[in-house]
Amino acid sequence: MKRAWAVARIFLAATCASSAEAGTRAVSGEVVSAGAEVAICLGEEASLADDGRRLLLQRLERGRFAVFVRDLGTGRETRISPEEGQACFPEWGADGSVLYTFANEAKTGFAARDDQTGWNLWLWKDGVRRQLTQGRQRAYAASFAPNGRTVYFACDRVKVPAAEAADSQAISRVGIAAVALDGGGQRTVCLLPESNTACCEPRVSPDGKLLLRAELAKFREPWRLVVSPIDDIDRRTYLTTLHEAAYAPAWSPDGKLIAYTGFRDGDSGWGVYVMSADGRATRRIAAGRNPSFAPDGRSILYDRDGMVYRREVTR
């Protein structure tokens, strides 16, 4: 594995925006050409099931987010999350299960000060819900590893409580943790050394070798996309520069493309970008955010102003 990464790293270093602080950036190019935009339905954070017929999404219902599966053939929707509380950031598992973040914070912050509830990960399959993480924390923006047995997620309680209590500045930090579906506790995968930093939205490459995520390394800096070998997380290759903002990355099914939400000078707002996985070519394909590839890799879903859209892409 390390040897494979060494080869990949040489390639990436030669081609990517790397960790250079200024100036370098992926060049714009015809990484894909995009077809017409098609509106699908109200919702956000949408993704298609492997069968291409079911759409997973979150949507505001009476001021609270909930997670639904929509049958694209009939338009019929099934609510995955409970009626009470809020649910967000849904992801498909390979076996048709659904992973999402859920909280039911009915009390005030003061009244709930001794509670062990928070925003935790839940798994839904065939109508049965199971809680994956526990505690007064925020576990969110999760995804499955390709093996389908490990879940990676962002978490604001990645440090041990004693260390956190001793560090009064550790008031705002998000790292990446992992949990195995077949048991075992939550383990820390990635954490930047200072407070006011974040590693978020972990996405393991389809071959299982790389961990892609968004990182916020310092105040006055924007979110950037970073990739590392999954067994050597601190060997970072930056895919975007400090002259743009980028988050919400998603691999194409074949691992050759990365879609993400980005902003560059001259843009009117957030947009959906597609880059080659080596960071060499990037193209903005739509106004919107939270992209995901269809299972066949031929289209990208994204949302804008609470509406889900789809756009064909050809390479």
Next chain:
Amino acid sequence: MKARLACICLMATGALVAFEKIALVDGFDYAPVMDTETDKGMRQVLARVCETGADTILWRTHSGGIPRYASEAEDLAVLEQPLDKRRVPLTLPVRGWVRYQRCEPDALKTVYGLCAGMSGVKRYGAHLLQEDAHSNRYWSLGEWTLEHPQYWCRSADGKIGMHHASFAYPEVIAHRRAIVREILARGAQMIYLDTTRNGGYGPRDDYVKPNLDEWARCHPGVPVPKDFHDPRWLEVVARGHYAYYRAIREEIRASGRDVPFVITVGNMRVQDGPDWNYAGCGFDWRKVVDEGFVDGLAVVSIAADEKDPFGSTERIFRHVAGYVKGRCKTYFPIRAYNFAKSQPSYGQLAKWAGVTPPEAIRRLLEIAARCGAAGIVMECVDPGNYPAADCEVIRNFAAPAHEAPTTHPATDVL
């Protein structure tokens, strides 16, 4: 006889008003010890604040850019962490979990309603922050700012800074103006703009396109200075700030109510040229006074001399009062917090002078009154500061009534 004549003259030119004792209140800091999301908790906070003798209560309306009330200017649905994954959650117990924007009825209306019913409170209003991200941290970034990267700051070398949306964009000012509108609609009787809480922003972050265009227009052929301290650059950046202050003034006027607009300056010292506020916060306080943008200038920190703490304090106060010359009210600080040597607390001044904290407060109150201040600002009244003996001095201090400025200076600039 002379005193009587003087009194008659004062009454002829302007109203005599009492010495004001302003308390800045950050309800968030009470969250670990009181249930500040409820009517009961807010009442407890206000009771504690009134122990200090404060007669003007300025309630902090935002955590950075996150409103502590049901703001119409923000998308409330995604303010709760972690619903917007671009915001880094605050992990502190209790404070990381409060949701003032969800309070029913509206939290700010509730506070103002409670203030209105308190006998010692003469005025209540908004402690409004200039910042988009509190204390240089991303947990408090407002939703509007996150949603509009096209207005984010830029460093001199073009790097994006998402910690602040630049006032060089009219859209940003329009958003800020909407915030003032909804605060006024909730009953605020004073708008107190805290420019020293600027979330790490400064003119070094404001190399945005409108400012670069303005530079090119004003200084054709001259390269944009990389050193943001360049007075010509500061002057360009400050225009956006002045447009913001004008917009606040216009919004207050549109409300049809007599609501004073006060702006803060920090790290004050005897200095004639551009000072810390210009390079650190983006505006020249002298210009703010000259142009009549505000009804009051609140000095919130002073760079007192360790060797002569009260003498140097008085010289600084006189320096400010001498420049203002009654064109707007002035307020001087009784600050509990010792953020830096250049911003000493009254406790620090006491240590330097070898006196007790109550004695330091007494001296500061007397200096403020002697220098013609309209009042003092307590920065900030929290659960554990301003102990009883210190509060007693503030509560019992009675300065002679002074003359209010006779005109609303800012109306002249609209």
